[in-house]
Amino acid sequence: MALRIEDYGLIGDLQTAALVGRDGSVDWLCLPRFDAPACFAALLGDERAGFWRVAPAAGGLCTRRRYRGDSLVLETEWDTPEGSVRVIDAMPPRGEAADVVRVVEGLSGRVPMRMALRLRFDYGHVVPWVRNRDGELVAVAGPDAAWLNTPVPLRGEDMTTYADFTVAAGQRVPFVLTYRRSHERKPKAVDAERALADTEAFWTSWLRGFRYEGRWEDAVRRSLVVLKALTYKPTGGIVAAVTTSLPEQLGGPRNWDYRFCWLRDATFTLQALLGTGFVAEAKAWREWLLRAAAGDPADLQIMYGIDGTRRLPEYTVDWLAGYEGSAPVRVGNAASGQFQLDVWGEVLDGLHLTRLAGIESEDEAWDLQRALLDFLEGHWDDPDNGLWEVRGDRRHFVHSKVMAWAGMDRAVRAVERFGLEGPVDRWRATRDKIHAEVCDRGYDSGRNTFTQFYGSKGLDAALLLIPRAGFLPWDDPRVRGTVEAVQRELCSDGFLLRYRTGADGGVDGLPGAEGAFVTCTFWLADALYGIGRRREAYELFERLLELRNDLGLLSEEYDPVARRQLGNTPQAFSHVGLVNAARHLSGTDPAEHAGGGR
Numbered sequence: 001m002a003l004r005i006e007d008y009g010l011i012g013d014l015q016t017a018a019l020v021g022r023d024g025s026v027d028w029l030c031l032p033r034f035d036a037p038a039c040f041a042a043l044l045g046d047e048r049a050g051f052w053r054v055a056p057a058a059g060g061l062c063t064r065r066r067y068r069g070d071s072l073v074l075e076t077e078w079d080t081p082e083g084s085v086r087v088i089d090a091m092p093p094r095g096e097a098a099d100v101v102r103v104v105e106g107l108s109g110r111v112p113m114r115m116a117l118r119l120r121f122d123y124g125h126v127v128p129w130v131r132n133r134d135g136e137l138v139a140v141a142g143p144d145a146a147w148l149n150t151p152v153p154l155r156g157e158d159m160t161t162y163a164d165f166t167v168a169a170g171q172r173v174p175f176v177l178t179y180r181r182s183h184e185r186k187p188k189a190v191d192a193e194r195a196l197a198d199t200e201a202f203w204t205s206w207l208r209g210f211r212y213e214g215r216w217e218d219a220v221r222r223s224l225v226v227l228k229a230l231t232y233k234p235t236g237g238i239v240a241a242v243t244t245s246l247p248e249q250l251g252g253p254r255n256w257d258y259r260f261c262w263l264r265d266a267t268f269t270l271q272a273l274l275g276t277g278f279v280a281e282a283k284a285w286r287e288w289l290l291r292a293a294a295g296d297p298a299d300l301q302i303m304y305g306i307d308g309t310r311r312l313p314e315y316t317v318d319w320l321a322g323y324e325g326s327a328p329v330r331v332g333n334a335a336s337g338q339f340q341l342d343v344w345g346e347v348l349d350g351l352h353l354t355r356l357a358g359i360e361s362e363d364e365a366w367d368l369q370r371a372l373l374d375f376l377e378g379h380w381d382d383p384d385n386g387l388w389e390v391r392g393d394r395r396h397f398v399h400s401k402v403m404a405w406a407g408m409d410r411a412v413r414a415v416e417r418f419g420l421e422g423p424v425d426r427w428r429a430t431r432d433k434i435h436a437e438v439c440d441r442g443y444d445s446g447r448n449t450f451t452q453f454y455g456s457k458g459l460d461a462a463l464l465l466i467p468r469a470g471f472l473p474w475d476d477p478r479v480r481g482t483v484e485a486v487q488r489e490l491c492s493d494g495f496l497l498r499y500r501t502g503a504d505g506g507v508d509g510l511p512g513a514e515g516a517f518v519t520c521t522f523w524l525a526d527a528l529y530g531i532g533r534r535r536e537a538y539e540l541f542e543r544l545l546e547l548r549n550d551l552g553l554l555s556e557e558y559d560p561v562a563r564r565q566l567g568n569t570p571q572a573f574s575h576v577g578l579v580n581a582a583r584h585l586s587g588t589d590p591a592e593h594a595g596g597g598r
């Protein structure tokens with residue numbers, strides 16, 4: 001059975017990533033890129049679906065682990081009766097091919113070790129043909145090929161490759177797994193020690209661009225490393241998480257594939273990166289967006305593949321039992337075909353932010369924005385699926401309308417402040433019309449709160465973003481009333497749900513419930529700070545930091561009853577929430593608190 005979600009650490013090479021458990025087992029790895037089929041999928045089934053363990057022969061969870069400095073070089077250590085041992089894991093920056101490097105280092109005594117490798121391509125479905133060629137293992141099946149290099153003798157048993165060896169203090173034993181398409185020639189083997197050094201140097205050098213002076217610097221640095229690790233280097237696209245189908249409710253069907261680029265998540269990530277000095281990543285994101293969104297603005301999707309692919313058909317992988325029995329396991333995401341109005345506003349806001357940051361404007365970028373605005377003008381009053389991607393009826397979600405307002409607002413500012421061309425009077429009129437409608441139909445004066453959708457009884461954590469979007473200032477009584485109502489009605493042990501799944505007759509059209517949503521709780525900390533309840537904001541932020549695992553990683557959700565992480569991991573949305581809230585609570589982002597306007 002897979003470990004708890006918080007028991008997994010992340011290593012990655014900016015094209016894909018692996019999850020390494022506290023038991024030394026790599027239980028998730030998609031090759032050659034984030035959205036490719038997994039060759040280790042034990043995470044979503046059991047060991048039959050593929051894994052790679054390097055650990056003391058006696059097994060068991062490690063005693064401690066950490067990343068080396070600011071890098072994604074993971075060190076996992078066990079204290080055993082025979083001595084202590086460390087396994088160092090990394091995926092070096094991609095050269096000719098993808099490599100996973102694992103070095104066993106004896107720390108004291110003599111520790112008996114065991115390596116077990118079970119490659120199963122296509123999400124555990126395909127057993128490769130494995131041969132031992134002069135001590136090097138070669139595994140081939142269809143389009144996939146992998147090589148394992150190590151000085152330790154290997155043996156095969158039960159369709160699995162094993163190595164039993166003992167490591168003495170000061171001794172280092174390398175294992176390098178290399179992947180390439182089977183029709184390509186065998187890549188040059190990397191030197192394990194050199195690869196570890198290169199990986200560490202890469203991350204250390206990347207963080208030299210980091211700009212943030214505030215409390216919680218270590219947490220912010222680690223979250224930025226995670227966001228960078230979720231970025232697909234060849235295109236600049238940012239995946240929402242490295243996994244599919246880690247459940248939002250244990251045992252339930254709310255299991256989704258997050259290995260794609262959501263415009264919403266990427267825009268929030270852009271805010272976090274720009275606000276901490278990473279301008280090159282922001283530029284790469286903008287270029288990715290211009291390519292992905294090119295074409296008819298009516299065809300803008302809410303998400304794309306990492307290279308801008310549009311069709312992301314959703315299907316279930318029925319041979320996998322799912323994480324702790326949470327079925328189905330889904331590949332692809334049907335939300336890609338939804339209409340989520342907020343995305344237009346988020347993209348326009350993101351591009352406005354790049355202008356404010358002085359990233360030079362391209363005509364192409366403004367042409368795209370003009371096209372998006374044309375669409376928005378014609379569709380802002382249509383019902384939509386909302387940012388939570390409900391699979392029930394489309395509604396007039398208040399957050400969606402607020403973001404439509406934000407899109408028009410950024411257009412007006414582009415003309416007023418940056419002298420760009422456009423029908424500013426018309427845009428101003430549409431902006432004001434949306435504002436008036438939301439305040440009229442989306443606000444419940446009896447309860448002094450905005451509501452989830454026009455006329456709904458339910459609330460929505462996304463309403464906390466109203467002042468952040470600049471729609472109303474923090475000191476507006478309707479904002480304060482909404483923050484208080486959301487906190488009162490959506491908290492579970494102090495952590496925030498996105499919405500009550502049972503409200504208004506089941507708004508999302510799905511069975512079951514879910515955990516508290518991590519990024520929404522960061523929004524609550526931010527909102528409490530914004531309305532002047534600063535002590536509470538700090539306390540909540542500190543509680544949220546406690547939800548991170550020992551390596552500083554956050555998944556999408558948290559179960560306040562079982563006290564464990566839920567949902568896909570590590571999730572960009574959650575880490576972005578951390579970075580942006582830290583910036584606001586440290587007072588390092590004054591624009592955000594000047595009434596939300598930019």
Ligand SMILES: OC[C@H]1O[C@H](O[C@H]2O[C@H](CO)[C@@H](O)[C@H](O)[C@H]2O)[C@H](O)[C@@H](O)[C@@H]1O
Binds near residue numbers: 254262335
């Ligand atoms: O829970 C229902 C929905 O969950 C996923 O969407 C969520 O994750 C997205 C990526 O982080 C985020 O942009 C969105 O706001 C979240 O609701 C899933 O992708 C959807 O298919 C699913 O309906």
